[in-house]
Amino acid sequence: MDVKTIPDIVVGRLPIYLRALQAMLDEGRKVTSSQELGERLGISAAQIRKDLSQFGEFGKQGTGYSIDFLAEQIGAILKVNRVWDVAVVGAGDIGSAIAQYQGFTNRGFRVVMIFDKDPEKVGAQVGSFTVQRVEELESLVQEARIEIAMIAVPGAEAQSVADRLVKAGVQAILNYAPISISVPEGVHVQYIDPVIHLQRMTYYL
Amino acid sequence: MDVKTIPDIVVGRLPIYLRALQAMLDEGRKVTSSQELGERLGISAAQIRKDLSQFGEFGKQGTGYSIDFLAEQIGAILKVNRVWDVAVVGAGDIGSAIAQYQGFTNRGFRVVMIFDKDPEKVGAQVGSFTVQRVEELESLVQEARIEIAMIAVPGAEAQSVADRLVKAGVQAILNYAPISISVPEGVHVQYIDPVIHLQRMTYYL
DNA sequence: TAGATTGTTAATCGATTAACAATC
DNA sequence: TAGATTGTTAATCGATTAACAATC
Numbered sequence: 001m002d003v004k005t006i007p008d009i010v011v012g013r014l015p016i017y018l019r020a021l022q023a024m025l026d027e028g029r030k031v032t033s034s035q036e037l038g039e040r041l042g043i044s045a046a047q048i049r050k051d052l053s054q055f056g057e058f059g060k061q062g063t064g065y066s067i068d069f070l071a072e073q074i075g076a077i078l079k080v081n082r083v084w085d086v087a088v089v090g091a092g093d094i095g096s097a098i099a100q101y102q103g104f105t106n107r108g109f110r111v112v113m114i115f116d117k118d119p120e121k122v123g124a125q126v127g128s129f130t131v132q133r134v135e136e137l138e139s140l141v142q143e144a145r146i147e148i149a150m151i152a153v154p155g156a157e158a159q160s161v162a163d164r165l166v167k168a169g170v171q172a173i174l175n176y177a178p179i180s181i182s183v184p185e186g187v188h189v190q191y192i193d194p195v196i197h198l199q200r201m202t203y204y205l
Numbered sequence: 206m207d208v209k210t211i212p213d214i215v216v217g218r219l220p221i222y223l224r225a226l227q228a229m230l231d232e233g234r235k236v237t238s239s240q241e242l243g244e245r246l247g248i249s250a251a252q253i254r255k256d257l258s259q260f261g262e263f264g265k266q267g268t269g270y271s272i273d274f275l276a277e278q279i280g281a282i283l284k285v286n287r288v289w290d291v292a293v294v295g296a297g298d299i300g301s302a303i304a305q306y307q308g309f310t311n312r313g314f315r316v317v318m319i320f321d322k323d324p325e326k327v328g329a330q331v332g333s334f335t336v337q338r339v340e341e342l343e344s345l346v347q348e349a350r351i352e353i354a355m356i357a358v359p360g361a362e363a364q365s366v367a368d369r370l371v372k373a374g375v376q377a378i379l380n381y382a383p384i385s386i387s388v389p390e391g392v393h394v395q396y397i398d399p400v401i402h403l404q405r406m407t408y409y410l
Numbered sequence: 411t412a413g414a415t416t417g418t419t420a421a422t423c424g425a426t427t428a429a430c431a432a433t434c
Numbered sequence: 435t436a437g438a439t440t441g442t443t444a445a446t447c448g449a450t451t452a453a454c455a456a457t458c
Contacts, residue, residue, distance in 0.1 A: 009425075015404035016385075023360075023384060033439065041385055045439090046427055053441055061440040062434040079407045086403075093305055097298035098399060103383050107400045108407065147410060148403065155228075172406035174399060178308050179228060180221075180246055188409055190402035194303060194379060195312045197395035198291075198353065199220035201377035202284045202313065204393055205352055214449075238415065250415095251451055258417055266416040267458040 010051045014074050016041060017048065021071040022107075033064035080108030087141050087149040087170070089161050091116035091124070091131045094176055095152035100127040109148070113140060117157075134161075141168035148172045155179040162189075215256045219279050221246060222253065226276040227312075238269035285313030292346050292354040292375070294366050296321035296329070296336045299381050300357035305332040314353070318345060322362075339366075346373035353377045360384040367394075 020040055024032060034045040034052075052058055058073050059065045075081040086109050088099045099114045114126055117134040124131050132140060141149070149170045151161050158177035165173060172188045175181055178196075183189055225245055229237060239250040239257075257263055263278050264270040280286040291314050293304045304319045319331055322339040329336050337345060346354070354375045356366050363382035370378060377393045380386055383401075388394055 007425075011408050012405050014408070015401040018404065019383060019398070019401065020385065035439080044427065046429095047425090049439090049441065050426080057441065059440050060434055061432065062438045064439065077408065078404045079410060080404050084403075084407060093302035097302040100298055101399070103398075103400060107404070109400065109403055148406070150399070171410055172403070174402050174406075178224060180225065188406040190406060192397055192399060192402065193224070193308075194306070194355070194397060195308060195314065196220040196224065197379050197397065198289075198314055198377070199223065199283045199285050199312070200217050201353070201379075201393040201395060202289060203216050203219070203282065205284060205376055212449075240415080249451065251453095252449090254415090254417065255450080262417065264416050265458055266456065267414045269415065 004054075006054050010054055011078075013043070013051055014078055016043075017051075018071060018074045018078065018080075021067050021074070024067050025071060029067055031064050032067050032070075034059075036064075075108070078108075082108065083110050084108055084148050085110055085112040085144060085146050087112065087137075087144075087146050087165075088114040088152060089116075089134065089137065089149060089165070090114075090152035090176075091118075091121045091126055092152065095150075096126045098150055098152060098176070099129060112144065112146070117153075134164075137161075137164050138168045141165065141170060146170060148174075150174040150176065151181075152176045209259075211259050215259055218248070218256055219283055221248075222256075223276060223279045223283065223285075226272050226279070229272050230276060234272055236269050237272050237275075239264075241269075280313070283313075287313065289314050289353050290317040290349060290351050291315065292317065292342075292349075292351050292370075293319040293357060294321075294339065294342065294354060294370070295319075295357035295381075296323075296326045296331055297357065300355075301331045303355055303357060303381070304334060317349065317351070322358075339369075342366075342369050343373040346370065346375060351375060353379075355379040355381065356386075357381045 020037060034048040038045040038048050055077050058070050088095050088111055091114050099111050104110060113132060114129045115132045115134045115137050116122055121131050122133045147170055149165045151158050151173060153161055155177045158179050159181050162173055162181045162183055166183055166187055174190050176192050178193045225242060239253040243250040243253050260282055263275050293300050293316055296319050304316050309315060318337060319334045320337045320339045320342050321327055326336050327338045352375055354370045356363050356378060358366055360382045363384050364386050367378055367386045367388055371388055371392055379395050381397050383398045
């Protein structure tokens with residue numbers, strides 16, 4: 001079939017482009033160019049054109065890109081032209097904050113359930129959700145056919161939570177616990193650890 | 206002087222190494238090798254050795270690395286063998302969660318103040334902090350000689366908050382708002398936007 | 411000593427940039 | 435038409451990997 005694989009680093013930039021395009025739409029803009037987008041993001045115009053060319057031809061010579069159209073196309077490539085249901089595990093400060101995060105709206109995601117193992121928290125309300133017993137994780141996640149989850153439990157528990165999520169059919173995990181987790185081939189993991197980002201900057205201070 | 210510059214991508218991996226080393230220490234381990242560390246992180250042993258060799262010789266042939274010593278050295282390189290005071294701007298769900306985050310302990314950072322512009326929030330308690338008026342931002346940040354801040358305000362306000370932080374002397378910003386911000390040369394910015402990470406994974410689902 | 415593992419060099423691989431014909 | 439900007443190729447640049455002498 002000879003299907004060329006898209007480099008991971010290119011896929012990783014698409015969400016950045018999409019976010020900028022949506023910001024431009026909010027500003028009422030209609031058209032942009034690789035140069036403008038690049039200046040806005042600190043990325044070279046050539047790189048943006050090269051990245052996009054991996055997926056098709058979305059622009060017009062002399063004119064640039066229709067923001068609306070390009071956003072639509074990138075959304076389709078990333079499969080976020082739909083809404084993905086997401087489960088949150090851990091109802092502490094971080095889990096509660098992300099469960100209620102307004103920023104998922106219109107960007108392809110919706111939190112639909114939250115779990116905790118603490119009996120004190122189970123049954124409590126977090127925004128519009130009732131915290132579920134973590135014992136129900138497998139059955140509820142599986143039944144709802146949820147493929148994406150966010151882990152917001154202490155580091156020591158993150159691996160076992162990940163194992164349970166995978167067993168329940170989850171294929172993409174966003175891990176807020178400050179620890180590397182191992183998952184089977186084919187399951188995707190991304191990490192959010194503020195300390196990693198901060199330490200990366202202190203080097204230069 | 207001919208000082209070789211360390212590639213940014215190498216600096217970016219050091220915090221990952223450090224986190225893994227500290228986890229090993231917690232497990233009571235004393236010695237590790239580039240191979241073991243690499244397997245744990247999904248990074249090649251050669252790359253780890255190459256990265257570390259940019260800064261010095263930290264291992265022993267035949268033996269590997271003293272975990273304690275290597276963690277110490279990387280901490281020193283990253284300048285996190287001290288505690289940096291951090292300001293948080295925005296006392297919503299996210300700002301409150303990061304202000305109280307336990308994970309900064311022993312990793313080089315300590316939140317010392319939190320601001321909000323909402324008069325309803327100003328004066329309220331967030332953990333052990335009293336929310337400060339954002340009007341006091343410049344004076345309080347400057348007086349405390351704070352160099353690092355985290356932004357957790359709505360996207361529309363992030364740029365103006367960043368401008369004020371920079372004016373107050375902040376040189377490193379961790380931005381939780383889902384928007385690119387521009388800062389003067391020499392000021393560092395890192396981003397945390399869960400949607401970016403999620404969209405990066407949906408491509409593969 | 412024999413085995414293991416580092417630090418480093420050279421080779422390979424991959425990503426970015428520059429340049430420009432095509433064309434709106 | 436003249437000017438602008440794309441999509442793409444080739445050149446450059448940089449990062450990763452393989453291999454191995456040094457040595458604990």
